[in-house]
Amino acid sequence: MKFPNNLYLLRSNRGLQQKEVSDAIGIGQSEYSKMEQGDRKLGIHLDKLLKFFGVDQDTILSNVNVPSPHSIQHTSSKAVEDLPMYGLPFTNVVQGFQVQKKLVTHCARPDFLVEKDGVQYIAEIKTGEVANPTNRNTRRQLHEYSYYSGHDVVLLVDPIKKSIKRLSFQKVYK
Numbered sequence: 001m002k003f004p005n006n007l008y009l010l011r012s013n014r015g016l017q018q019k020e021v022s023d024a025i026g027i028g029q030s031e032y033s034k035m036e037q038g039d040r041k042l043g044i045h046l047d048k049l050l051k052f053f054g055v056d057q058d059t060i061l062s063n064v065n066v067p068s069p070h071s072i073q074h075t076s077s078k079a080v081e082d083l084p085m086y087g088l089p090f091t092n093v094v095q096g097f098q099v100q101k102k103l104v105t106h107c108a109r110p111d112f113l114v115e116k117d118g119v120q121y122i123a124e125i126k127t128g129e130v131a132n133p134t135n136r137n138t139r140r141q142l143h144e145y146s147y148y149s150g151h152d153v154v155l156l157v158d159p160i161k162k163s164i165k166r167l168s169f170q171k172v173y174k
Contacts, residue, residue: 002038003039005035005036006059007032010053010060011036014053015126016130018033021049026048110122110123110124110154111125112125114155120151122145122154123157124154124155125158125159126138127159133167139167142156142167147169152168152169153167153168
């Protein structure tokens with residue numbers, strides 16, 4: 001029997017790893033993974049999850065997709081499209097791909113498109129470890145945003161530390 005929920009969407013919209021959520025609510029990562037996949041009831045952990053994500057019970061338990069709190073409507077002239085991929089980068093090694101036997105779609109959609117003094121910037125909201133521009137996965141994500149949008153500068157915003165980092169990416173590949 002499956003127990004559908006929106007834990008994956010809530011976690012991924014915040015750029016968190018399963019381990020971060022499981023530590024915050026006081027359970028093991030494997031137990032949290034089973035709850036996220038719907039293989040285990042949320043049970044006694046529901047109240048902790050509600051508090052951690054700052055949402056109501058319906059948001060976690062409904063079958064409706066949870067939009068990112070930072071989602072935007074893309075109005076640029078360049079369309080953002082899904083890219084066909086047959087592998088994803090390994091998360092714990094310096095180089096390499098995990099090859100899948102099925103097609104994995106990937107879509108690069110930043111949190112915000114902001115404008116200051118007539119210049120548009122892509123802004124991504126991150127907190128914790130992933131708010132560091134030296135974080136490999138964060139840097140890759142921001143580089144993808146820069147590449148596919150055509151913007152040379154991406155802003156990395158950490159609302160907890162109240163910091164905005166301006167990252168530039170050179171266009172050496174077009």
